[in-house]
Amino acid sequence: MSKRAANVNHLGATPAHPEHDPSHPLVVFGDHQFCAGNLMDVRRMSGPHMHSQIELNFVLRGRMDYWFDGRQLTIDENRLCLFWGMIPHQVIDRAEGTQFVCLYIPMSVxxxxxxxxxxxxxVFRGAVIEAMVMQSWESEVFQRWRNELLSGDAELMEIVRSELTARVMRIEREGWRDLREQGDAIASLGQRDADWVVHVEKMLRFIGEGALDNISVEDVGKAAGLHPNYAMxxxxxxxxxxxNQAIIRHRLDTAQSLLIATDLPITEVAYESGFGSLSTFYEAFQRRFKEKPVQYRRRLRPA
Structure with a gap:
């Protein structure tokens, strides 16, 4: 939702994860640290939500079913998946007794x-990445990482940051698949100024926290201290x-969550999602989802 309705947290040094406000249908977190979820028992969620970190799910036992950006996906026992939390997602079902480790890493990784x-x-285009190579000892390692991130021990947390970053890099090296069968490649950036990562992260963060307001390309570039042309x-x-595509995508991600998780009229959904006019909203929504908002809501929320 927009700044009028969203729950955007700025939590300082305290690691943030989506369980801090489980009652809210759409949660956008402004924290960008490594952190871990308190809960290990997988629970059905009342509606889709969003957050700013990359989320890793390692299923210890059982099976969990996600609604992810309009699709239903299953993650089985001893499988590892990751995705960008700014894509609306929701646990819609799970086998009895399913447990998992849920870890969060900053997009800067x-x-x-x-x-x-x-x-x-x-990942940024909405893929759900599944690691193709897993080791027999990973269950113990992920549980240890979770415990150490929750411990508050600064030295242990720093070790976990390094190890978890290395695990993500191994996923890329050893093989992965996109459970949504997407994942187009782009050219590598190559060697660039050391602070380009900071600039891109600032832009992504600004879009994630401000896309539902009236922001422009110039605003995004300014937030990162860049000229608009270079920022683009x-x-x-x-x-x-x-x-602009990222701004519109975030607005549409918000809109689909509101259509599913609330009973707001379509007009309110449009404006709460940051669209300046109803016609612009309808055009963008139908271009992406190939159906009208009311049809989308009826399909995903049958009477």
Whole structure:
């Protein structure tokens, strides 16, 4: 939702994860740290939500079914998946007794390594990445990482940051698949100024927290301290889409969550999602989802 209705947290040094406000149908978190979910028992969620980190799910036992950006996906026992939390997602079902480890890493991890360009592009375009190579001891390692991130021990947390970053890089090296059968590649950025990652992260964060207001490409570039033309070039090469496309995508992600999780009239959904006019909303929504908002709501929320 927009700043009028969204829950955007700025939590300082305290790691943030979606369980901080489980009652809210759409949660957008402004925290960008490594952190872990408190709960291990998988629970059905009342509606889709969103958050700013990359989310990793390792299923210890059982099976969980996600609604993810309009599709239903299943993650089985001893499988590892990751996705960008800004794509609306919801646990809609699970086998009795299912448990998982849920970890969150900042988007800067994916932005910081040129070798991850194809992987990064897939994630930011809405892929659900599944690791193809798993080891027998991973269950113990993920539980240890969770416990150490929750411990508050600064030295242990720093070790986990390094190990978890390495695990993500191994996913790219050892093989992965997109459960949504997407993941177009983009060219690698190559060697660039050391602070380009900071600029792109600032732009992504600004879009994630401000797309539902009346922001422009100039505003996004200014938030990162960049000239608009350079901001547009850098953003497209790093993320695989234009700044305007990213803004519209976030607004549409919000709109589909509101259509599913609330009973707001379509007009209110449009304006709460950041669209300046109903006609612009209808045009953008039908271009992406190939149906009208009311049809989308009826299909996903049958009487």
């Amino acid at each position: 994916l932005l910081g390594f040129p070798s991850l360009s194809r992987f990064r592009n897939a 070039t850098l953003f497209r090469k790093a993320v695989g889409m234009t700044i």
